[in-house]
Amino acid sequence: MADAMEQVECWLEVSTLVLLGESKEHWRFLRPSLSAKGVRGPMVHDARIASICASHGVRELWSADRDFTRFRAIKVTNPLAARPL
Numbered sequence: 343m344a345d346a347m348e349q350v351e352c353w354l355e356v357s358t359l360v361l362l363g364e365s366k367e368h369w370r371f372l373r374p375s376l377s378a379k380g381v382r383g384p385m386v387h388d389a390r391i392a393s394i395c396a397s398h399g400v401r402e403l404w405s406a407d408r409d410f411t412r413f414r415a416i417k418v419t420n421p422l423a424a425r426p427l
Contacts, residue, residue: 362398371397371415378412385409392416 353359375381375389388409395403396415403416410418 362394362400364394365397367397368393375413375415378414381412385412389413 371393372389375393376386378389381389388407389412392403392410392413392415396413401417402419403410404419404421406420406422408420410416
């Protein structure tokens with residue numbers, strides 16, 4: 343855990359880092375995500391992440407979590423999945 347915390351602190355020191363958060367447009371993106379089939383419990387947080395990304399113009403999220411595929415506002419790519427050559 344200490345290594346992970348140290349890594350985050352290093353990232354936070356990078357001058358070009360931009361932290362994303364809810365914007366004024368957030369609800370416009372979050373509402374349809376919350377309406378996606380089966381979104382409840384912990385998936386509400388996934389909807390929030392996908393909506394924050396979409397509202398900031400992020401078009402693709404790299405994640406091994408298949409739950410993100412429920413949200414149409416953003417393309418999900420699993421970086422651990424084998425890709426055809």
